[in-house]
């Protein structure tokens with residue numbers, strides 16, 4: 001099937017991770033925005049997939065299973081999106097559970113860091129924004145700090161306190177790149193490097209990352225995403241060509257309030273790139 005004219009959005013979040021809409025409401029919003037093919041990619045968690053798939057079917061939208069796995073590579077966090085896998089796969093589920101496991105303790109430590117910076121009660125405050133007790137993230141802290149009046153918006157919280165290496169950030173040892181790619185592939189899916197424009201690697205490190213990712217069986221890279229500027233999209237379209245990677249497109253929508261890009265509201269992929277969905281539809 002020629003998919004060039006379809007609106008395909010393969011990256012977004014629900015209350016199962018750090019989004020603010022229930023999986024069913026993300027599905028309805030995607031459909032209302034004109035999305036034809038959709039994946040929900042919650043962080044380290046597939047608990048929303050059944051509801052997302054059910055609602056997508058109800059509204060007549062093609063659903064692709066998804067997840068966004070947190071990985072530590074060369075001391076920095078990289079996100080690997082998995083697409084079109086079996087969400088019941090036991091090894092994948094065990095791996096995701098292990099990846100989520102340290103989040104509670106890390107959140108308590110971030111609460112202590114923020115308290116030392118004059119912001120008491122942030123852990124308890126963040127908890128009131130959490131939809132899934134196993135998935136407390138920096139985004140929940142950011143929402144609390146905005147609600148409590150410490151910052152005017154979520155981006156400012158990240159800029160001041162919670163960015164990688166920031167005074168309120170507590171680093172984590174996430175999954176390895178090898179684990180993430182093997183869990184996704186083992187469950188029958190395709191692995192994609194999410195929003196490469198966000199990582200602070202040197203050109204040499206980027207080369208090594210893509211090289212290792214491809215050696216491990218990784219197949220795709222996000223080119224058009226809500227996290228990329230037009231310049232980033234051009235750059236990573238070039239990298240997709242250079243490395244022979246499949247290209248993906250996704251808004252990374254989290255909520256009406258915090259997201260720069262709404263579901264489906266993105267430029268199309270450059271037509272010469274082979275999309276990650278080329279043999280799925």
Ligand code: AMP
Pocket residue numbers: 018043070136137138139154155158159163254
């Ligand atoms: P965590 O998994 O707890 O480290 O939180 C990562 C999440 O925080 C990402 O998925 C984004 O939703 C959000 N995030 C990370 N960096 C930023 C940033 N600079 N601005 C806004 N949100 C961010």
Ligand code: MN
Pocket residue numbers: 013018043139254
């Ligand atoms: Mn997020």
Ligand code: MN
Pocket residue numbers: 068079194195
């Ligand atoms: Mn991400």
Ligand code: MN
Pocket residue numbers: 011012013068252
């Ligand atoms: Mn994301």
